[in-house]
Amino acid sequence: MAVKVLFLGPLSDLLDTAEISLPAPLSWGQLLDSVPQAVAEQLQGERIHVACQGHVLRDKTALFALDGQEVALLPPVSGG
Template identity: 90%
Template structure:
């Protein structure tokens, strides 16, 4: 029973990995506890969004991911 967590863009550089697997079910608090403190601080910022199963959550703190689901951690996008 696991949840796949994807770290996109600069978050993967900060964490030094693009993905990890965590036990299901997974809450927002459990996610923050599972990553290094520096990553957890970034994730709590207003500009980081969370998608579960391809849908961006309006309130990332309400995250509850079940077995087999995929979570994507989305940093701000810039471009020109």
């Protein structure tokens, strides 16, 4: 039983991988406990959004992902 967690943009550089698999069910606190402290600090910032199964969560701390679900961690997007 696992949840696929995708780290997009600079988050993947910080973690040195674009995806990890974590045990399900997965809460926000468990996610933060499963990544290095530097990554956890970035994830807690206001500008990082969280999507579960393609739906951006209004409150990322309400994350609760089940077996087979995908969580995407979305950093701010820049463009021009």
